[in-house]
Amino acid sequence: MKSTPWWKEAVIYQIYPRSFCDSNGDGDGDLAGITSRLEYVQKLGVDAIWLSPFYTTPNKDGGYDVANPRDVDPRFGNLEDAKLLINHAHELNLRVIADIVPNHFSDQHAWFQAALKADRGSPERNRFHFYDAKPDGTPPNNWISLFGGPSWTQVEDGQYYLHLFDSSQPDLNWENSEVNVDFETTLRFWLDLGVDGFRIDVAHGLVKEDIQENHPDPAGLSEALRLDVEMETSKRNALLESVPYFDRQGVHEIYRTWRRLFDSYGNRDVMAVAEAWVHPPINATLYVRPDELHQVFNFDLLTAPFDGAYLFDVINRSIQLNAMVNALPTWALSNHDSPRVASRIGDSESRALALFVFALPGSAYVFAGQELGLPDGELRDSDRVDPSFIRTNGAIKGRDGARVPLPWSGSHPPFGFTTGKPWLPMSQSWKSLTVESEMDNSKSTLAMYRSALELRALHLTGTGDISWLESPLHGSMRSDLLIFKRGSITVVMNLSIKAQEIELQGVPLIISSGELTNLDGTTLMPALSCMWCLN
Ligand code: NOJ
Numbered sequence: 014m015k016s017t018p019w020w021k022e023a024v025i026y027q028i029y030p031r032s033f034c035d036s037n038g039d040g041d042g043d044l045a046g047i048t049s050r051l052e053y054v055q056k057l058g059v060d061a062i063w064l065s066p067f068y069t070t071p072n073k074d075g076g077y078d079v080a081n082p083r084d085v086d087p088r089f090g091n092l093e094d095a096k097l098l099i100n101h102a103h104e105l106n107l108r109v110i111a112d113i114v115p116n117h118f119s120d121q122h123a124w125f126q127a128a129l130k131a132d133r134g135s136p137e138r139n140r141f142h143f144y145d146a147k148p149d150g151t152p153p154n155n156w157i158s159l160f161g162g163p164s165w166t167q168v169e170d171g172q173y174y175l176h177l178f179d180s181s182q183p184d185l186n187w188e189n190s191e192v193n194v195d196f197e198t199t200l201r202f203w204l205d206l207g208v209d210g211f212r213i214d215v216a217h218g219l220v221k222e223d224i225q226e227n228h229p230d231p232a233g234l235s236e237a238l239r240l241d242v243e244m245e246t247s248k249r250n251a252l253l254e255s256v257p258y259f260d261r262q263g264v265h266e267i268y269r270t271w272r273r274l275f276d277s278y279g280n281r282d283v284m285a286v287a288e289a290w291v292h293p294p295i296n297a298t299l300y301v302r303p304d305e306l307h308q309v310f311n312f313d314l315l316t317a318p319f320d321g322a323y324l325f326d327v328i329n330r331s332i333q334l335n336a337m338v339n340a341l342p343t344w345a346l347s348n349h350d351s352p353r354v355a356s357r358i359g360d361s362e363s364r365a366l367a368l369f370v371f372a373l374p375g376s377a378y379v380f381a382g383q384e385l386g387l388p389d390g391e392l393r394d395s396d397r398v399d400p401s402f403i404r405t406n407g408a409i410k411g412r413d414g415a416r417v418p419l420p421w422s423g424s425h426p427p428f429g430f431t432t433g434k435p436w437l438p439m440s441q442s443w444k445s446l447t448v449e450s451e452m453d454n455s456k457s458t459l460a461m462y463r464s465a466l467e468l469r470a471l472h473l474t475g476t477g478d479i480s481w482l483e484s485p486l487h488g489s490m491r492s493d494l495l496i497f498k499r500g501s502i503t504v505v506m507n508l509s510i511k512a513q514e515i516e517l518q519g520v521p522l523i524i525s526s527g528e529l530t531n532l533d534g535t536t537l538m539p540a541l542s543c544m545w546c547l548n
Pocket of ligand 1: 074214215
């Protein structure tokens with residue numbers, strides 16, 4: 014019998030290489046820096062690391078603008094450093110997931126440079142989406158870039174090329190078979206170097222339809238795609254379903270081909286996780302059908318309010334939808350594209366939610382720094398480099414706040430991250446949030462994460478479904494208390510701003526995100542907290 018594959022319920026630690034640890038004092042994190050900190054990552058109790066891109070890049074979009082996907086950018090080191098990192102991770106029993114960016118290349122990639130020099134209609138241009146201008150000279154359609162502004166840029170001979178993101182990120186034409194051949198070469202390149210899986214960037218965007226047609230509401234659509242813009246849910250959903258460049262049927266054929274490639278690596282158990290922002294939610298499950306990818310990110314918790322009824326719904330929905338295709342959900346509270354969870358919902362709330370989520374079936378993603386309870390960095394506009402900030406003239410603040418480097422040690426910035434000047438400024442107020450100071454504090458967020466992951470491995474992994482005991486749909490319809498059982502553990506989350514009396518009836522408490530108190534023989538569970546008890 015085949016044992017459960019490693020990724021099914023893995024805890025995966027996301028490292029944004031530029032912000033993790035700098036080994037050479039240039040102010041940018043690098044691969045050697047990551048390697049030097051892998052013992053720390055292992056002791057955290059995670060199963061794998063996911064590395065955001067470290068490939069050759071002009072770095073217009075934090076490395077998601079790839080100029081050579083089969084080499085390392087000198088900022089991050091070289092291929093030898095990548096090998097050392099992968100090998101050391103494996104020695105520590107950590108798997109390595111690399112990021113692959115198939116929707117676009119950087120405009121500095123050799124293919125795009127060749128396309129610029131080639132004629133309209135040439136094979137070089139056919140690898141991208143080059144189109145003639147409309148008779149009045151305007152772009153082929155009215156699509157708007159996800160970073161703001163038009164999604165078309167004109168080249169010298171008058172043709173336009175499509176870029177769903179920055180103008181330095183031309184979209185690839187997946188109808189051209191050369192594109193997939195090249196990506197398969199890249200997948201094999203990294204697999205042969207030892208990586209264990211891939212995170213697929215914009216996995217839902219590769220196939221475009223109706224390129225020469227206008228979208229009826231491009232401005233509405235670009236707002237609907239932004240997490241920071243409030244919009245009535247039904248309006249947002251309708252707009253998201255209308256996107257002509259996301260979630261087209263053709264993408265699934267690409268992943269079926271890739272799955273065969275992954276499976277050809279046999280007992281290596283290669284996995285891939287899709288970044289697919291799709292609508293309606295059931296569409297996400299199509300990416301994890303048995304002959305496609307292994308996981309798809311569920312982004313619900315990146316935006317969810319700390320509200321019992323809301324959490325109950327999105328958690329149930331994700332579990333049920335994944336079950337339809339025999340997959341398990343994924344959970345993520347933070348990543349490099351969204352505000353850090355501690356800033357978004359609050360410190361106590363984010364600790365409680367993390368503990369709650371670690372007890373759920375499926376795989377949990379932790380964005381480096383989340384385990385320290387790190388908030389977003391405080392930045393001045395002059396510090397910001399995110400293309401969405403630049404392209405909107407500052408109307409969108411962008412994602413730099415979540416990308417401020419990690420504080421490791423000491424009492425002043427740059428807190429051991431670098432010996433030089435960090436690429437984004439770090440706040441003096443992070444003194445109590447360094448790895449060093451949290452390591453010595455049994456009440457720190459880091460201490461809670463370490464214990465939780467140890468207990469998860471011991472009591473929860475592989476124990477199957479959850480059963481709700483008290484929830485918005487059960488008993489008294491309370492949405493300020495969520496309780497479920499899974500395996501030998503009962504998980505209780507108090508979402509109210511008041512402490513709640515609870516009866517532990519002799520059941521041992523094994524971990525809590527807040528401190529329980531005893532008042533006249535009554536146990537009080539603190540406000541905004543979560544705990545696990547043994548049944
Ligand atoms: C999603 C990545 O997570 C984000 O950082 C990037 O800007 C876009 N895709 C474009 O590659």
